[in-house]
Amino acid sequence: MFDLAFYILAVLILGSALMVVTLRNIFHCALFLVLCMFSIAGIYILLEAEFIAAVQVLIYVGAVTILMIFAVMLTHQLTGKTIRQVNDQPIAALFIISSLLVLTLLALSKTTWEVASSSGVSPSATELGRALMTVYVLPFEVVSVVLLVALVGAIVISRGD
Amino acid sequence: MNLTLIIPEIFLFLWALLILFVDFFTAEEKKHRLGPLSLVGIVITVVLVVFSGQGQAFGEMFSADYYSLSFAIIFLGSAFLAICTSIDFARERIKHQGEYYALILLSTVGMMFLAASRELLSMYVSLELTTISLFVLSAYLKTDLKSSEAGLKYMILGAASSAILLYGISLLYGITGTTVLKGIQAELVGSAFPGPLLVISLVFIIAGFSFKLAAVPFHMWAPDVYEGAPTPITAYLSVASKGAGLAAMVRVFFGSLLPVTSEWIPLFMALATMTMVLGNIVAIRQSNIKRMLAYSSIAQVGYILVALSAASELATTSMILYLLVYMFANIGAFAVVIAFYNHSGTDEICEYAGLSRRSPFLAISLVIFFLSLVGIPPLAGFVGKYLLFLAAIQKGYYWLVGVAVLTSVISLFYYMNVVRQMYFRKPTKNDPVKVSWSLRLALVLSLIGVIAVGVYPDPFVSLISKAASVFVY
C-alpha cells in the first residue's frame, strides 16, 4: 500500500520535474513545478513528517511558485515566443552531471544503513516547535533577519523610480 | 545561556535598523551623512566584539572564541573600509542610500554569526543572510545594465552553489546523524567510514564552498560580477564574502573533517594549483582594472587553498593573517580605482597613463598595494605568503609551493603593467585627481595596515595563532 503510493508519487515527481526542465512554455513549467512540489509534500506525508509536508505546501506551493507565476506574467511577452532554450554545451554538462548521479546512486546502494536505535515515532509538530524555540532559536531568529533583508532588497530593487 | 556574547551582533543589527529609520526622515541631499553614521556603528561594534568576552551561547550555535573574534574584526574592518570608499560613490550614483548602508551592515552581521557558528544549520542560515544581502547590493545600480546583470548572475550562481552545499551537508548529516561539528568529528573517528558516500558528500561540500570562494573551476561568475557590481561593493565582495566562505570552510574542515583528511586534501591541492595558475595567467590579458583585480583576487584564493591543504595549526594562522593582509591591500587598491572612477568615470587600464603626475598620492598608494599583493618584503603580503608557504613546506608540499612562487612572479607582469602606465606614459589629461576625505581615510588606513603588518607582524601573528588553536589537529 505504502509501496504503491511511493511509486505513484515518485513517477509524478520525476515526470513533472523533467517537464519543468524541458518544456518551452515558461507558464507550463511553473504549473508543473506546483505539481512537483505537491507530490514531494505527499512523500513527506509518507515519511510521517506532517509538519514539513504542511510547510512545503504553504511555502513552496503557496509562496514560491506563485511568486514565479507572477514573475512569468510580469515578463509575459516572452512566454509566447519560441526561443531556443538550450545553451551551447548541453552535452558536456549532461555527461558530467549524469556520471555524478550514477556515482551518487552507486554510493547510496553500497551503503548499508543501520536500523535506528530507538523505536520511537517520527518527531511531532509539537516537538519541532519546541526545538525551534529552544535549541534552534538562534538560527530561527537569523532567518527572520534574512526575511527582512529579502523584503528590503526586493522593494529597493523592483521599485520603479 | 550567556546572552551577553551576542551583544555585538544584536547591536550591529539594531544599528542597521537605525540607519533605515533615520533614512526615512532625512532629506535626499543630506543622505550621504548616513555613511559616517554607519561607520560609527561599526567602530562601536568593534569595541563591543573585543570586550564582550568569550564563551558559548545557544549550545553549539554560537561560540565566541579567538577564531570568531579575529574573523569578526576582519569582516568589520572590510565593512568599514568599504563604506569609506562608498560615501562619494553613493552620493553621486546611488538611489536609496539608507538601504545601501543598512544592507552592508546586515551582511556583516551574517558573517559574524557565520564565523562564530560551530553547527551546520546556523552556519547555513548565516551564510544565506550574508549572500542574499550581497545579491541585492551587487544589483544596486538599477539603471546600469552591467550591475543588474552582475546581480542576476551572482544570484543564480550563489543560490545554486548554496543548493549544492546543502546537498553535501544533507548527505553528511545522514552519515553522521548530527549537524554539530564536534559530533560529526566524533562520529567519523569512531566508525568504519570513509565510505564512498562520504567522498561524494565532501565533493558536493567542496564544490559549494569553492563557488563562494571563486576557486577555479568554480570561478566563472566572479569576473563578471566584480566588473558589473558597484565598485565599493566589489571591494567588499572580494574580501568579505571570500572571508565568510573561508571562515565557514575552515570551521567545517578543521573542526569536523580532520579524521578523514586523506579524502579531501588531494582535492584542495588540485583546486589550489588550478586557481593559482589560471587566475594569474588570465589576469595578464585584462584591459579593465576591475576585471584584472577580479582575476588577481581569484589567484589570491589559490594561495589560501595551498595552506588549507596543509591542515595544521600554522596553516590556520597563515590563512587568517593572509586574509587580514589581503583585506588591506585589496580594498586599498579598489579605493584607488574608485577615486579614479569618481573623477574620470572609467576603469580602463590605459586611462591610468600618467597618473603619477595627476595624483602622486594615488599612484604611490596603488604601487604599494600591488607590491603587497605580489608579496614583496617589507610589505604585509610578504609575511602572509611566507607563512602560507611555510605551512605547506612543513607538510612537504614542495611542488605546490613551487607553483605558488612561480605564479607570484607571473603576477608581477600584470601589476607592473599598471605601474608602467602610471609612471612611464604621458597623461592624456592634466587635471589633478581630487581625493575626498573618506577615500583618503580608507587609503591611509589600508597603507598603515599594509606597512604595519609587514614591518612588525609579531602581535598580529600571536593573536591570530590563538585563533588557530581552537582546533585540535
Place this chain on the structure above:
Amino acid sequence: MPVPLGYYLGLAAIIFTVGVIGVLVRRNAIIILMSIELMLNGANLTLVAFSVHLQELSGQVFVFLVMTVAAAEAAVGLAIIVMIFRNRESVNVDNLNIMKW
C-alpha cells in the same frame, strides 16, 4: 518505514540532478530559478528521510529553515529579474551580453 530509506535517497538524488541539469542547460532566468528550487527540494528530501530514519529532529528543523531561506532568495531573484526585464525586455541569460559561462 515500509519503503526502504535508500529509495527515498535515490529519488532525492534524481530530483537534485534534474535541477542541476536545468540550471546548466536552460537559458531563461526564471526557469533556472525553478531548477534551483528543484535542487533544494532534493536536498530537503534527503534531510527529511535521514531525519525520520535516525529519529533525530535537526534534519527537519533544517528543512523548515531552508524553505524559508529559499522563499527569501526567490523573492530577491525575481525582483532582480523583473528589474532587468524592465530595463531590457529580456530575461534570457544569453541575451545578457556578458553572461559567458
